[in-house]
Amino acid sequence: MMKSSIARPVSVAGALALSMLLAACGANGTADGAADGGAGGPKVTITSPADGADVSMPFTLRFTTSVPIGPPDSGREHVHVFTDQDTADYTVVTSPSFTIQDLPPGKHMVGVTLQHADHSPAGASAQITVNVTASGGAGAATAPSGGDSGGSDGGYSGYGGGY
């Protein structure tokens, strides 16, 4: 008789708890004010619009990074753009400009975080506040620009790393 006994009991609850713990350990940092990866670390800076600027929809967000960015499957860093502190709902951006659409009138925070190719935080982030004076629509969704200055794909959002 052969009875399979591959491992000692490992509870499903334990595995899920472990995964949650690990997920929490790897959670993205938030863009709480401009930050960089420390001395010599990577940097990301929003160059346009200015902090506190009045904007009308849509508007172009421009930023610079101290490291080359590209699609995650190229192994390069990329940027997550999000609005109003919602760091879980973001757009992957792989060029230095990005068109933001559909923010309702009023004050909004726009944040960027530099991410490694594996989507872990690279440690650099920046944020601005803008005052939307005219809106193209409801909601707070961001959408790719389709390519304006500095990039051919202003908002690469179709990536799937699969890891």
Place this chain on the structure above:
Amino acid sequence: MATRRRPAGRSRPSVERNDRRTRWFHAAVYLTVLVLLATGWRLIAGNEGTPSPLATLFGTPDTTLHRGVGWALAVLVLIGVVLGRKGVRTFVAESLRWRPGDARWLARWPRAVFTGRFAHHDGHFDPGQRLLNVVMVMGLAVLVGTGLGLVLLHGGPVFAVLDRVHRWATYVVTPLIAGHVLVASGVLPGYRGVWRSMHLGGRLDPEVARRLWPAWAERENRDRPPG
């Protein structure tokens, strides 16, 4: 057949196919793998940044969930290999065996899936299971290995290569897992009742055991004391 009478009120005999440790290990692995498949395919489909219901439930982006659960699977595999060495050896030995009659079993398999009339084989696993075990375990090993490489490297040219391998391994493993779930769920007529081998006590109807693993069922019957 080593059949056991159930406690009072339950009169149908049954035979234990997998012990408790194996069932829990299997359950933990498939739960983590299902989460990884769900989050991984979501990323492949280009939905990164839009939280899935699972990501919303856990309060973390899908990418973070995928990395965290990937680590959990790696730890689980390590625990399984270290603490279940004997079981792993048996699993490997039983999966790698090949008999001349296995080709006949495979030839009859497509019809047997619907009729339940499988050809005889003498293994602990049937020949189809053995092939699946080998390819699926190798595929999962590649996924875990490249996944660890991806999270440890963070980026760079080697990362890009590992990413490609990781993705292609996903393409290979996904249909195998889907097929395994289809068979193991017991919805196919030939495999009716088989789902119990890994769930709810791991006890099978002896008829199901004889239909799917005739020689193993016979050995069970011979080796176990009556009663």
